[in-house]
Amino acid sequence: MGWKSTELRYGSLSIGIHWLTALLILGVYVFIELQSWFPKGSDTRALMKTWHFQLGLTVFFITLVRIAVRVMGPTPRIIPEIPAWQHWLSKAVQLALYAGMVLLPFAGWMMLSAAGKPVPFFGLELPHLIGENSDLAGQIKETHELIGKVGMFVIGLHTVAALYHHYFMHDNTLLRMLPERKDS
Secondary structure (H helix, E strand, O other): OOOOOOOOOOOHHHHHHHHHHHHHHHHHHHHHHHHOOOOOOOHHHHHHHHHHHHHHHHHHHHHHHHHHHHHHOOOOOOOOOOOHHHHHHHHHHHHHHHHHHHHHHHHHHHHHHHHOOOEEEOOEEEOOOOOOOHHHHHHHHHHHHHHHHHHHHHHHHHHHHHHHHHHHHOOOOOHHHOOOOOOO
């Protein structure tokens, strides 16, 4: 399998970015949920939030690369072809996923900026995007949390659809995004 996508399969670069992003997003959700297990003000809770921020920003930066890779190569065809309504729904879900992978981390960055808090990124402190404004920080936080909840639903829909296509429709939807198997 080559690193570039073809008309029949995603390339190893797209596949690698897809699964890396999935793992990072899982980490983002796990760390924000784990932080609630620890008392406010504790070092462990702060560490969980820091990992949430760092992994979220990693998703943001990788998604920018992912979009560039996606635009530069073809999208492999689904075989056998799916109905038009499924194709449309697939595109809508993909757009929602990409929007979430850009907007959620960006909103988190904006929220930390507006709250006047550091924006940690693996030993670096990223610059604030806006000035301190606690009311705005609260509004961004509410939006960030809402998008995060919607994101969990969309990720679930994406996952269920891929499994449905694989096990019930018997098309190549899922196989296009899995590494090629070497037959012995």
